[in-house]
Amino acid sequence: MDEFDTHINIDGIIQIKDSDYYHIRDIEIEHPKLKLSTPFKILEGKNVNINNLPSFNSNLSPIFEHYAYIAHPRSWKKLYFLLEEADREKVPGLNKMVGINSNLWKKYPNTISFVFSKNPFRDDLCIKPMNYDNIYSLLDYLHSSSKLIVLSPDIVLRGGKDTIDIDEYLNFVYNCITYLSDKNNKPIFAPIQPRLSRKKLSNILNFYKEKNINNLWINLCATQIGGTYFTYIRTLIRLIEDIIGLDNVTLYYSHIKREVDSNIFENRASASDILSQFFCADFVGINREPFRMFNKDNKLEERIIKKGFKSVEEFNFINRLHKHRLFDPNSYYYYKVDYYPRKIDENYKNNLLNNNEFYKLQNGMLLSQEIENTKKYALEKGTLKKYINSKDAINKNTELFDNIISPTPHKQTILDF
Numbered sequence: 001m002d003e004f005d006t007h008i009n010i011d012g013i014i015q016i017k018d019s020d021y022y023h024i025r026d027i028e029i030e031h032p033k034l035k036l037s038t039p040f041k042i043l044e045g046k047n048v049n050i051n052n053l054p055s056f057n058s059n060l061s062p063i064f065e066h067y068a069y070i071a072h073p074r075s076w077k078k079l080y081f082l083l084e085e086a087d088r089e090k091v092p093g094l095n096k097m098v099g100i101n102s103n104l105w106k107k108y109p110n111t112i113s114f115v116f117s118k119n120p121f122r123d124d125l126c127i128k129p130m131n132y133d134n135i136y137s138l139l140d141y142l143h144s145s146s147k148l149i150v151l152s153p154d155i156v157l158r159g160g161k162d163t164i165d166i167d168e169y170l171n172f173v174y175n176c177i178t179y180l181s182d183k184n185n186k187p188i189f190a191p192i193q194p195r196l197s198r199k200k201l202s203n204i205l206n207f208y209k210e211k212n213i214n215n216l217w218i219n220l221c222a223t224q225i226g227g228t229y230f231t232y233i234r235t236l237i238r239l240i241e242d243i244i245g246l247d248n249v250t251l252y253y254s255h256i257k258r259e260v261d262s263n264i265f266e267n268r269a270s271a272s273d274i275l276s277q278f279f280c281a282d283f284v285g286i287n288r289e290p291f292r293m294f295n296k297d298n299k300l301e302e303r304i305i306k307k308g309f310k311s312v313e314e315f316n317f318i319n320r321l322h323k324h325r326l327f328d329p330n331s332y333y334y335y336k337v338d339y340y341p342r343k344i345d346e347n348y349k350n351n352l353l354n355n356n357e358f359y360k361l362q363n364g365m366l367l368s369q370e371i372e373n374t375k376k377y378a379l380e381k382g383t384l385k386k387y388i389n390s391k392d393a394i395n396k397n398t399e400l401f402d403n404i405i406s407p408t409p410h411k412q413t414i415l416d417f
Contacts, residue, residue, distance in 0.1 A: 008029055011027065013247060018405055019404060029149070029187060031185040034148070037375060040063070040284070040371070041371045042065045042254075043065070043360075044064070044065060044067075044364055045100070045108075045110055046360075047101065048099075048104055062108055063148060064104060065113060066110060066113075067112065067113040067115070067254075068099075068112075068115070075097070078093070079138075080134070083130070084130075090137075094145075098114065100112075105147070112151060113254050115155075116156065118158075119155060120135070121168075135153075135176065148186065148187075149186065150180055151189050151217050152176045152189060152190050155169060157193055173191065189217040191219050192216050195221060195232050198239070214244065216252070220254070220256045225256065226261070226270060226272050227260055254285030254288075256285070257287065258334065259325070264318060264322045268325070268335045268336070270334075274332060278404045326359075328340065329366055330391070332392070
């Protein structure tokens with residue numbers, strides 16, 4: 001039996017009495033010695049340059065996540081070059097791909113999520129197939145560039161010719177974890193994707209149990225937590241509970257769609273990302289919207305007008321407002337900035353709309369503060385029901401409320417390790 005050291009020590013778990021899947025844990029990451037209380041929000045660090053962000057709160061103790069989602073043919077070709085042929089260009093090229101700026105990286109702990117949209121070993125007309133030498137080259141980069149936590153790379157599992165079968169996938173994950181674990185003192189997390197059949201999820205989790213892999217990163221693959229998608233989260237959490245045990249795992253959620261069933265014409269949408277804290281998340285990672293590749297042809301304007309816009313210019317303006325909705329912790333809605341329930345001054349609004357890195361950091365800090373406020377309330381009251389009921393987006397959604405609050409409250413427990 002393999003022995004993979006988690007390099008994470010869990011000091012205690014507080015289970016809230018009216019929620020099956022909300023817990024607060026004191027954990028210690030062994031190297032460097034870092035103690036924190038979870039759930040804990042990880043901020044997006046892609047292309048963030050702290051020198052250009054005067055409103056950044058230096059009193060925070062943030063952890064940043066950089067990422068790459070390899071889907072566009074140009075990205076595949078660039079990655080193949082960097083891993084197979086590049087000399088001095090390799091590290092700067094990979095830094096650019098995942099969005100690492102040296103001033104942020106030097107100052108704060110970080111991790112990197114790296115996802116292949118399809119099987120990288122498959123011979124494809126657009127790209128050359130990769131081999132394990134290429135993957136090991138990538139793993140060396142991910143390990144050395146992830147200062148706190150190492151997220152093993154993932155391959156999106158989907159039907160069709162581009163996919164990877166489950167046995168090959170598990171072999172890929174095992175090879176990555178084994179390689180990363182050599183001469184290692186950092187926590188390494190293995191990937192799992194909720195939108196799989198119960199059979200596949202069981203196969204993956206039983207494999208992880210057999211190999212003593214207890215750090216899991218849940219790759220939402222740019223899907224939401226909410227609506228009918230609760231089915232996937234509920235199934236995954238129950239299977240983790242049955243096969244490995246929730247007390248035995250550390251869970252890192254990432255690549256979460258920001259909102260639930262958002263519509264570009266609506267001024268607000270229910271938040272999806274914040275809900276991960278209520279489903280056993282220890283770390284709440286970054287948002288990622290679904291990847292769509294558009295062809296810039298002369299029919300673009302025609303397609304935009306068919307969707308109800310008067311012009312390309314109107315679409316671009318409304319889409320910018322849509323893409324930069326801001327989280328409201330009082331209601332758990334995302335609002336377009338013109339409709340935000342609290343006053344936003346013009347300079348702050350312009351920065352949100354015109355500086356993407358500024359927007360991501362500000363929104364992440366709002367989420368982070370709300371996660372801390374939720375923990376504080378839960379610790380003081382031992383319950384969540386009243387707090388959750390105060391959030392309009394949850395209060396007006398019975399199904400959502402029922403997925404967070406247990407119908408039969410149990411005794412609050414404190415488990416020491």
